[in-house]
Amino acid sequence: MGAALGRTAKQMVSTRVPVQPLTRLLEYECIQHIESALHSPVVGQGYVTYDISEVYRGRQYFISKEHEYFNLATMNDRCKKLGGYLVQFDDAAEQRKVGSLAVAVPGKGPFFTGLTDNVREGWFYTYNDKKHARYHKFRWFQPDNWWNEDCVVVWDNGLNDIDCGKRGRYVCEVPV
Ligand SMILES: [Ca+2]
Numbered sequence: 001m002g003a004a005l006g007r008t009a010k011q012m013v014s015t016r017v018p019v020q021p022l023t024r025l026l027e028y029e030c031i032q033h034i035e036s037a038l039h040s041p042v043v044g045q046g047y048v049t050y051d052i053s054e055v056y057r058g059r060q061y062f063i064s065k066e067h068e069y070f071n072l073a074t075m076n077d078r079c080k081k082l083g084g085y086l087v088q089f090d091d092a093a094e095q096r097k098v099g100s101l102a103v104a105v106p107g108k109g110p111f112f113t114g115l116t117d118n119v120r121e122g123w124f125y126t127y128n129d130k131k132h133a134r135y136h137k138f139r140w141f142q143p144d145n146w147w148n149e150d151c152v153v154v155w156d157n158g159l160n161d162i163d164c165g166k167r168g169r170y171v172c173e174v175p176v
């Protein structure tokens with residue numbers, strides 16, 4: 001506490017906001033510095049809290065802070081309340097950006113995305129708009145569909161398919 005909120009300082013701002021509509025951030029409670037590339041205010045959506053990236057190519061990325069059992073529909077609905085959707089990638093740069101953000105936030109992954117092949121094995125689409133995934137770069141030897149893995153998590157070295165019911169965090173993409 002008490003740290004100067006310098007223009008260049010990397011910072012994390014913790015705040016609480018009404019569950020919805022989530023139109024602006026209220027009641028800044030805590031400011032502390034973190035050693036990460038994130039601009040990173042943390043906003044509460046009811047009981048859900050996020051690390052928030054700086055704006056990148058017209059989007060902000062919200063990374064949930066808690067480990068929870070993942071569910072595509074539930075988490076995508078939460079992203080919608082933020083004005084976005086579960087993250088999907090337009091190109092290599094965006095996937096790299098999100099991967100580097102995810103590994104930079106405090107705490108561990110995995111970090112779920114909005115990609116899935118739960119309709120047809122090996123055909124990855126974006127859950128929110130049900131369109132063929134524009135871009136996905138998996139890690140070496142992935143996707144392997146090990147024990148029927150149909151959800152996709154992002155790391156800084158690529159994607160992995162994992163069980164959709166696993167516990168983890170998730171990333172929302174919010175156009176600004
Ligand atoms: Ca699969």
Ligand SMILES: [Ca+2]
Nearest residue numbers: 144145161162
């Ligand atoms: Ca896998």
